[in-house]
Amino acid sequence: MLIGKKLSTYPDENGMYGEFGGRYAPESLRPALIELEEAFMSRTPKFLRELTRLNQDYGGRPTPLYHAKRLSDHVGGAQIYLKREDLLHGGAHKINNVLGQALLAKELGKKRIIAETGAGQHGVATAMVGALFGFETQIYMGTKDIERQKPNVNRMELLGAEVIPVDKGSSSLKDAVNEALRDWVGSVETTHYMIGSVVGPHPFPLIVREFQSVIGQEIKEQSHRVFGKLPDLVVACVGGGSNAAGTFYPLIDNCVDLIGVEAGGNSQGHGATISKGSPGIFHGAYSYVLQDNDGQIQEAHSISAGLDYPGVGPEHSFWRSVDRVRYEAVTDDEAVRAFYTLSRMEGIIPAIESSHAISKAVEIAAVMHPKQNIVVTLSGRGDKDLLRELEDNS
């Protein structure tokens, strides 16, 4: 059924990526999902100009494609390039998505925005646009994450957002999404749910992918300029999967190897939804999920709050099902080693999420030729992880 149909043409009109995706949501959300889809599909040139301006002047785009030469020489294989999303305003790729969604929310006349956050990066980004656009902003965050990402909680509050603690279930990202969905089911007529990843019911996976695709578009242009061709391999970390979707999508029809890196966790658990999960209905979509034999959702485990999620965007499930993208897991320990390696070799402190992608890239680079090129999306900076990392080692 896929023959002759480019992967870039998905989803279909029902929000399906092959058998994945869809709009598995309570009926009361349907009008808002349709309204949002219509606003998104009819973006005007003025909207696009405004988004480009905000991405440049407020967000800090384009971000550099940086040749990590010391790291590459150290590894002794392929050349490693870093797509520096960590340099964006707020310190992560999350700003790309919230600027676009804030413009949509404004067009829809919404005065209040809600969001979920895990590592706090999306919460901070949402709080920033909440301030910038004058929205009333409330952020749901698991109490476990509030504890391990305290600096980001302080930033959100400074920016004028209210952080609502969620102490249900695993008290992490999955439960924050549950609470945000429950809020939205009742508040949908006045509130926009600014979802932070390529998850949730259609059209969210499409919208978030589109706003994040600026990453992959820039990688394409910059690769030609910097090393005269497309990269041989592109690597990004996958929790819900937004930085990876934005990195991969513009390259999906090209001859470039793509690897999504999931959280392999430790002996107590993992967040490797695609590598180790199975398909199910969760948070509005049919996609891979961590679940038991009865269909109960299992808790994820990762050192990284941003990857600590038992679901994944449906388009990733699709890309896996057609063997377009490879998904592999990197353990907590391997990610921490990469966190230190990049800090010491290049003077760049990566987010612990992004450290998973660095780890995998370094591993593969070692067995590639020095004339080959790898691009790794460095999705965020690691300052937020520093406090805990130092505490753990003191």
Place this chain on the structure above:
Amino acid sequence: MTVVTYVPLGYPTLADSLNLITELDGMGVDVIEIGVPFSDPTADGETIQRAAKISLDNGVVPSDALKVPALKARKYLMTYGNIILKFGNLDRLVDSGYEGVIIPDVPIEHKLETPQLDQVMIVSPNSVEGRIRELSAKSEGFLYITSHLGTTGGKAELDQRLRDVLQIAEDENPHIPKYVGFGITDPQRAADILSMGADGVVIGSAMIRAIDEGGISAGADFIKGFLDHLK
């Protein structure tokens, strides 16, 4: 007019919930929705979330739904899509006397394969007219109409659009029974809703709160209050 009761299976214990179901059936409740707990019940408010959590902590599994005895009341299973996907052979539900399933996170576009089981559709007060008509025409068994936006339970005022929803549904499909649920806290509210043209009301969270206070006998008494007032 029809009294529908939602009973969370396994709350406060599996045995208690099975006893309660039998008692409600004996009292003349017309339809009983057996609620199978899901780990992430995003369409449920605090009360049913808590009941589901206790039920899961009690070790209740979806196949425990097969332990519900044969009833005079019509028996429906209410749970989330992923539980149905993983349930395996749905004929077992048919054999146990279930007439259908109610799945709040599965809209009609994604209707699951449930041969011989009705799939009840849910209409919301903010559903547009075309959608109300579509769901009224295609729903099986009955049409479930929520009295307000939001999750189950809740204290919100009745959504004023409810009357219009009921009229449109009746106009489109007079044959399908229309039951209103979410936030049915007392017999007077139920009577108000019936006067708007509903064929029945669904009581869930309010009965669970009664059980919290005084055990399953208090839950049964609470429902008896509705039966006495409405029948």
